[in-house]
Amino acid sequence: MEQATARSLFVSNPAEPQSSCLGTNQYWRYRAFYLTRSTIDALARGLGLKEVPRFARNMLTDPDLIDDLAALHRALETDRDAPQGQERLLDVMGRLFQRHGSGGGRIAEPPRDAGPLHRSLAEIHSRHVEGVSLGELGHAVGLTPFQLIALFRRTTGLTPHTYLTRVRLNAACRMLTRGSSIAEAAVGGFYDQSALTRHFKSCYGITPRQFVQATTGSDRCRA
Numbered sequence: 001m002e003q004a005t006a007r008s009l010f011v012s013n014p015a016e017p018q019s020s021c022l023g024t025n026q027y028w029r030y031r032a033f034y035l036t037r038s039t040i041d042a043l044a045r046g047l048g049l050k051e052v053p054r055f056a057r058n059m060l061t062d063p064d065l066i067d068d069l070a071a072l073h074r075a076l077e078t079d080r081d082a083p084q085g086q087e088r089l090l091d092v093m094g095r096l097f098q099r100h101g102s103g104g105g106r107i108a109e110p111p112r113d114a115g116p117l118h119r120s121l122a123e124i125h126s127r128h129v130e131g132v133s134l135g136e137l138g139h140a141v142g143l144t145p146f147q148l149i150a151l152f153r154r155t156t157g158l159t160p161h162t163y164l165t166r167v168r169l170n171a172a173c174r175m176l177t178r179g180s181s182i183a184e185a186a187v188g189g190f191y192d193q194s195a196l197t198r199h200f201k202s203c204y205g206i207t208p209r210q211f212v213q214a215t216t217g218s219d220r221c222r223a
Contacts, residue, residue: 004030009060009069011100014040018058031073043097046090046135048108048144053101060100068092080191087134087149087161094146108144110151116141117155120148124160128167129189134160164189169203172196177215182208 004010004020012018014037035043044052072092076085098107110116119141123132134145137160143151152160168189175185185208186196200208 004059007061007063007066009062009066010058011055011060011096012058013054031070033069033073043090043093044104046145047094047097048146049105051104053097053104055100056102057100062099065092065096065099069096081161081195083131083133084161084165087145087159090134090145091149091159094149108147110143110147110154114155116143116148117151120152120160121163124164124167128164128171129187131164131189165199166203169199172200172208173211176208176212182212 040052044050069092072088075088079085094107097104120137123137123140132140134148138145138148141148149159152158152163156163158166171188172185172190175188176182182196183193186193190196190199197207200206200211204211206214
């Protein structure tokens with residue numbers, strides 16, 4: 001019998017029987033993902049496979065992956081940005097299958113040339129207001145969504161969705177410096193004014209109103 005600790009990752013395959021019990025501790029707290037069949041199938045498509053790999057072992061030790069899974073779980077509890085949540089789920093689960101899965105096919109690595117990246121960036125810049133999904137972006141450049149995430153991480157240090165958000169924030173900054181209201185600036189790709197404010201503060205450490213005051217020297221800012 002294997003014992004789970006605070007730095008353990010327990011995984012199981014679909015329909016695989018399992019059992020557990022409390023050990024020496026009186027209380028047991030953990031975070032868990034229970035993936036539906038449709039979600040597993042979507043992950044396989046995002047990885048470019050017919051089916052996701054299976055796990056030969058149930059108890060894994062992978063500190064940075066465990067930290068990323070915990071961060072993803074916390075984010076999904078509160079984050080209303082569905083595209084970002086889907087991207088993070090594919091990214092983390094893809095790395096889990098890539099490192100510890102067996103069978104189900106090999107997850108292809110992204111290309112080393114810069115062509116797909118440049119086409120991806122051009123697509124994001126031209127469609128940042130309406131938005132472009134991870135699947136659409138991958139299809140446009142001939143990559144699976146997981147390959148696209150890996151390509152962006154390796155070359156820009158960001159995920160495609162984070163890069164898209166930065167492009168939208170840059171556009172919002174330009175609008176604000178030209179006298180647009182915060183609500184008008186939010187139209188450039190954000191759900192609403194509160195979404196713009198949340199992303200603005202997360203990226204720059206200040207609110208859009210504070211940005212306008214700092215760049216114009218005025219205390220007046222239209223909502």
